[in-house]
Amino acid sequence: MNSLVNINQLKIRYQDQSNFVINGITLAIPKGEITALIGPNGSGKSSFIKAILGLIPFTGTIDFNWEENKHLDSSIGYLPQRFSIEHNFPLTVEEFMGLALVECSHTTGEKNIFIDGSLTKVNLFEKKKSLLTDLSGGQLQRILLARALVHQPKLLVLDEPEAGIDLHAEESLYLLLKDLVVNNGMTILIASHELHILPEFANNVICFHQGSVCQGKPEHVMSSDLFKKVYGESISLHDHGHHKNLKGVKS
Amino acid sequence: MNLILWFSYPFVQKAFIAGVMLAVIAGILGVLMQIRRSTFFGEAIAHSALAGVALAFLWGINPLIGALVYAGLFSMAIPVLQKTSKLSTDTILGILFPFSMGLGVIVFSLLPAAQPQLMSYLFGNMLMINISDLWILLVILLLLLLLLTLYFKQWLLISLDREYAQLLKIKVGTHDLLYHIFLALVVIIGVRLVGVILVTTLLVVPVSIARLFAKSAKQVFILSPIIGIFIMVFGLMLSILLNAPTGASIAVFAGLAFFLTLLLSLLKNK
Numbered sequence: 001m002n003s004l005v006n007i008n009q010l011k012i013r014y015q016d017q018s019n020f021v022i023n024g025i026t027l028a029i030p031k032g033e034i035t036a037l038i039g040p041n042g043s044g045k046s047s048f049i050k051a052i053l054g055l056i057p058f059t060g061t062i063d064f065n066w067e068e069n070k071h072l073d074s075s076i077g078y079l080p081q082r083f084s085i086e087h088n089f090p091l092t093v094e095e096f097m098g099l100a101l102v103e104c105s106h107t108t109g110e111k112n113i114f115i116d117g118s119l120t121k122v123n124l125f126e127k128k129k130s131l132l133t134d135l136s137g138g139q140l141q142r143i144l145l146a147r148a149l150v151h152q153p154k155l156l157v158l159d160e161p162e163a164g165i166d167l168h169a170e171e172s173l174y175l176l177l178k179d180l181v182v183n184n185g186m187t188i189l190i191a192s193h194e195l196h197i198l199p200e201f202a203n204n205v206i207c208f209h210q211g212s213v214c215q216g217k218p219e220h221v222m223s224s225d226l227f228k229k230v231y232g233e234s235i236s237l238h239d240h241g242h243h244k245n246l247k248g249v250k251s
Numbered sequence: 252m253n254l255i256l257w258f259s260y261p262f263v264q265k266a267f268i269a270g271v272m273l274a275v276i277a278g279i280l281g282v283l284m285q286i287r288r289s290t291f292f293g294e295a296i297a298h299s300a301l302a303g304v305a306l307a308f309l310w311g312i313n314p315l316i317g318a319l320v321y322a323g324l325f326s327m328a329i330p331v332l333q334k335t336s337k338l339s340t341d342t343i344l345g346i347l348f349p350f351s352m353g354l355g356v357i358v359f360s361l362l363p364a365a366q367p368q369l370m371s372y373l374f375g376n377m378l379m380i381n382i383s384d385l386w387i388l389l390v391i392l393l394l395l396l397l398l399l400t401l402y403f404k405q406w407l408l409i410s411l412d413r414e415y416a417q418l419l420k421i422k423v424g425t426h427d428l429l430y431h432i433f434l435a436l437v438v439i440i441g442v443r444l445v446g447v448i449l450v451t452t453l454l455v456v457p458v459s460i461a462r463l464f465a466k467s468a469k470q471v472f473i474l475s476p477i478i479g480i481f482i483m484v485f486g487l488m489l490s491i492l493l494n495a496p497t498g499a500s501i502a503v504f505a506g507l508a509f510f511l512t513l514l515l516s517l518l519k520n521k
Binding site for chain 2: 053054055076078080083085088089090091092095096098099100102103131147
């Protein structure tokens with residue numbers, strides 16, 4: 001397996017807690033594929049993501065198999081679980097995107113090309129001059145994705161991107177992510193509770209439970225026995241008719 | 252009363268120059284404060300200065316130094332108390348703010364000779380501003396412009412989305428420290444010159460009016476100091492015309508300006 005990220009003996013513990021949220025896990029994130037992180041709330045998915053992003057302290061090692069992106073700010077794109085700006089502050093999409101390139105040494109013209117390209121990719125170029133506060137939940141989510149893509153990252157990390165958006169917006173988001181993998185060779189790491197979509201969408205699944213993980217293909221990992229153990233109840237993965245367009249998208 | 256005659260007096264000219272500089276400084280910092288949702292922080296620092304001024308009188312040291320040292324300790328205590336008590340910043344401020352005000356009032360009550368200073372702390376007296384005060388304000392204004400030239404986008408990103416700023420490896424802690432030290436300095440100097448009420452007014456009202464009309468963050472940052480200057484100049488003129496205290500007149504004028512523009516924006520959007 002050609003891996004993009006290698007994680008070795010990763011341990012995470014918050015200052016005010018005695019137990020480890022993540023307790024010595026070793027795994028690899030395959031390159032050019034979609035890896036889904038599943039598990040109940042508080043199982044460590046977000047902490048795992050934050051460790052990869054370098055936002056929280058941890059022990060063990062996280063190695064990235066790429067050369068540092070010297071011209072753009074980051075080789076990792078990130079779409080957070082929650083995003084809110086101060087109530088109704090008038091910030092345009094263009095200004096918001098520009099801030100993501102604040103540390104980048106390119107000229108204003110070049111930055112504009114990056115921003116335009118990224119907005120076009122998420123089909124929201126026409127919203128460039130709009131205020132963030134005038135966008136719908138689904139549009140805001142796509143703008144956040146455009147910001148995550150503006151650095152042309154090698155790894156795209158998404159933390160429960162479906163939170164707060166409707167089914168239609170969710171489906172377009174997943175199709176867009178699939179397109180990024182197929183046509184741009186991007187590696188995607190996504191934490192999600194949408195268990196019924198993941199078998200169709202993800203190439204790999206990492207399941208978090210009580211500080212440890214199990215990893216494998218969705219058809220191997222996502223079993224009723226595992227769900228009963230992890231979530232404490234039986235979960236059916238039958239699609240209820242939603243997300244029909246996602247059928248067969250897995251490469 | 253002849254306004255032109257008043258403008259020929261050097262003390263009035265100095266008040267206007269100081270007012271304009273302070274309006275620009277507070278107008279810009281006020282925007283960052285609102286984005287950070289930390290308007291209460293500036294207000295709490297301003298009010299905490301009362302304890303510093305009072306203790307300085309008690310111990311016979313310069314009130315400005317007393318206010319600066321107290322505000323510095325106040326700012327540093329917030330993260331420490333937050334960490335140890337696990338309470339929110341607003342809650343910590345809600346404890347420290349009345350404690351400091353109460354301490355200041357008690358100390359002032361023990362020092363009858365210093366009572367006029369209490370009124371000066373609350374409302375300031377812009378008509379007493381001297382040349383050295385103007386130089387101090389000019390240095391602060393130039394320092395702010397320098398900091399904004401160097402770090403405007405970093406400060407804006409940190410204010411809007413700290414996590415993303417950390418992801419871009421921006422030194423968030425260092426920038427935060429720089430921003431808070433600078434804010435505390437501006438607030439304390441402002442309190443010393445124009446009083447606590449006017450400092451709070453200049454940090455909050457201009458940006459709030461600007462946001463009613465602005466169509467981008469850039470417009471808010473440009474409009475806020477301009478509106479601040481407008482409030483200062485017309486508030487001072489009102490004070491001269493009514494022969495009323497300057498700080499109180501400007502604060503009242505600012506409040507009226509906000510309600511009027513709010514009404515206008517509501518009618519415009521109807």
